[in-house]
Amino acid sequence: MKKFKQVAFGLMVGALAISFSAFTNAHNSSMKINRDAKGHIINVTTSYYRIPLDASTSTDMNADHYEFEDGVHSACESGTNDICTSQWTTTSAPSAGQSPNNAGSPSFVSDNPEKGVYNGE
Amino acid sequence: MESVVTNNKLKFQVSELAKERIIIVLRWLCMGLFLYTAYAKIVDHHRFLNGLAQVHIISRFAVFISFAVPVVEIFVALLLLIPQTAKVGLICFIAVMSSFTIYIISAMIWEKRLPCHCGGAIEKLSWSQHIWFNLAFIAIAIFALRLIKLIKSF
DSSP states (O other), X not given: OHHHHHHHHHXXXXXXXXXXXXXXXXXXXXXXXXXXXXXXEEEEEEEEXXXXXXXXXXXXXXXXXXXXXXOTTOOEEOSSOOBOEEEEEXXXXXXXXXXXXXXXXXXXXXXXXXXXXXXXX | OHHHHHHHHHHTOSOHHHHHHHHHHHHHHHHHHHXXXXXXXXXXXXXXXXXXXXXXXXXXXXXXXXHHHHHHHHHHHHHHHSGGGHHHHHHHHHHHHHHHHHHHHHHHHHOSSOOOOOOXXXXXXXXXXXXXXXXXXXXXXXXXXXXXXXXXXX
């Protein structure tokens, strides 16, 4: 009985660890939508891939050099130290293939830590 | 021989129950760490794999390692959870953490740039902080193992 209790408490600790992990690993690429009291979108912050032609290791704040993509095959191909994705805030939610400019009033937020070159998918 | 026993008594003058509780807490701490990082590696597997592929010394085995590491972490966490396998779990924990630490040190020597996709808040640590963090957990596990040796009921 004592050991059963120990395992039960251990499972609780494990569940806490996993939920804490889920909390701290909240996806960088997920879209953060700010709305006003009436539910209208104020702005949207999300990750954009840097177009491979414009890949480099330094920050690029030209919105035309980025593209939004949410396909399951979209990824950063490793092998280089180029900055692959960056966060931008826009006034509307982008759809696939759009640049931050297309989504309205782009404002650069930050580079994401992931390195590589966008695979273009 | 007698003096050694006396020394041990002086070092750990706490009840058996307290020792047992300390061991349980330390086991849960180690288990929590592995579950925390394993979950992050599974949920963001692609990112973890990308990170491993960038490290030249292991890039050839990146796919295998990206699956093996979270599986091993979950397995060790299960060993730590079950009281009967706690001792084996702690030994495995020390072995796995030691191998991670050796990997970090060797990668620091051989690699120009090191991406850390270790999972969650641990990614925020610098590489030297990471080594100290690992060493601290290894020390915790060794301490728990020593406590287990001192307890008759284990």
